Amino acid sequence: MGLDREALRARLHGFGFDVVRFAAVAGDAPGSDALDDWLEAGRHADMAWIERGAAKRRDPRQVLDGARTMIMLGVNYGGDLPSRDDGQSTGVWARYALNNDYHDTVKPGLVAAGRAIESWAGVTSRDYRYYVDTGPVLERSWATRAGVGFTGKNAMLISREFGNWLFLAAIMTRVEIAPDAPVSARVEAEPVGTLCGNCTRCLDACPTNALPEPGVLDARRCISYQTIENKGIIPRELRTGIGDRIYGCDICAEVCPWNRFAQTARSGLLEARPELAQFSLSEILRLTPEGFAVGFKGTAVKRLKLRGLLRNACIVAANTGARECGPALVDLTRHAEAMVRAHAVWALRVLQTDAPWASLRAMEVDPLVLAEYDAPLEPRSAQA
Structure with missing residues (x-):
């Protein structure tokens, strides 16, 4: 009798993850070709760490020999944003920043998930690796394969349950777990923008033209890159387009019609810091x-x-x-x-x-x- 996949899914949900889905590791990682094209075009700006880890991103087995399953986990961070009404000028923060650092707050859930996998499958900590936006993993592409959502024209992972507001974490393991299906066969065949239809709101809304084509982000022009990853002078020609965004940018996500299904975040793996907006x-x-x-x-x-x-x-x-x-x-x-x-x-x-x-x-x-x-x-x- 095989392992009960749904029992593991329920266990991981209990640790605070809003989405738990499984994908099979076989051949090159989904999104590998797009990664190569993106890097070759220089659209990663000066984020050299992406290029250095490209081989591992293409093949998770270079990270964990014998990896057979990618467990994709999502933490919803949607909800209303705090505002200040006393007339003083403020900046607009990326939604995720109005919490304590998710790298830190999601990690305990991953630690608990790892232990659950050990007891569920009879393996040890040597049989899995976990990451929350910190390792050589193409999280968005794996999440698309696992059916967490689909990759939108804004190059974001879009969930039909949570809109654009999911932190993604990944556990790669040597344990074989039956994979979940993508959200539709169309998404598996045409992974970028499949369920966006004719909508181009995100492409049209970007004030710095950082989305030169559907599903492709040019970090060199992206407000999030410029206000967070760029450690030096912000190019003069991009400054006006930054508008009132003081840290990061959600414009291409905010305008997405799929957010009508977004839900308010629960507090399990998040620590809200609404006072930052004040x-x-x-x-x-x-x-x-x-x-x-x-x-x-x-x-x-x-x-x-x-x-x-x-x-x-x-x-x-x-x-x-x-x-x-x-x-x-x-x-x-x-x-x-x-x-x-x-x-x-x-x-x-x-x-x-x-x-x-x-x-x-x-x-x-x-x-x-x-x-x-x-x-x-x-x-x-x-x-x-």
């Missing part, structure tokens, strides 16, 4: 290292570091016309980090605020910052 731009621009460490403790924002958050806040202040941030921006033109100074200068010029331009420029020696003083720039009124 930071005004002025407060962020005046954060000290100590204030940043306390205010963003345990969140994914900590990995951005204070200098990255200040950079992003400068751009949002300019784009939203937050002239009340002028004094804080002037102070940041004297910041120790040239990257921060450069974006503060740009923001002040866009806002057309009064500033001691001659004395500020006379103090500057870094060429990146001097370039911001000297670059041709349309005022915000003209940009709008």
Whole structure:
């Protein structure tokens, strides 16, 4: 008598996972060809770690010899977003960021899942590996194969039950488990955008044109990449398109019609931090290292570091016309980090605020910052 797959599924659901699905590991990983094309086109920007791990992403057996099953797990993070109504200017955070770091909070569920697999199948910890967006796994493609959802034209995994709002985790194991079917035969044959129909809302909505074709993301133009992964200067031509997005971006997900089925997240593997949305731009621009460490403790924002958050806040202040941030921006033109100074200068010029331009420029020696003083720039009124 074979192992009871549904008993394992129920057990894993009990650890806080909203979706538990199984896919067979055989041949190259789904999405391998698309990965090769994406890397060859340079659309991964400077995320060299993706290229370094490409061979393992193509073949999970290079990670776990003898792997036979990929267990795909989803954690719903949907629900209403907090807002601030006191008139102070704020930035918009990616929905996932308004929680403690999911890499940390989902891990205990994976640890428990691993132990459950050991007892269920009579194996040891050497017979599986687990990851939550941290390993060489093509999670979205495996989730499509397992029937968690389908890959939309926005290059996101879209669930018919949870819309665009799923954290994905994966467990690869040597245990053979009967696979689940994709959401439809069409998805298996044509994995990108199959159930999007003629809808192009995500492609049309992206303000920086980061989706050059259905299902293909150009990270070099993506607001999420620029505001999180990019550790340096954000290209001048992309800054206006960032709008009010201070950390990450959900625009291509927010406009998706499949979100009409989205559900409010349960709290099992999440630790909500709605207070982050209450930071005004002025407060962020005046954060000290100590204030940043306390205010963003345990969140994914900590990995951005204070200098990255200040950079992003400068751009949002300019784009939203937050002239009340002028004094804080002037102070940041004297910041120790040239990257921060450069974006503060740009923001002040866009806002057309009064500033001691001659004395500020006379103090500057870094060429990146001097370039911001000297670059041709349309005022915000003209940009709008």
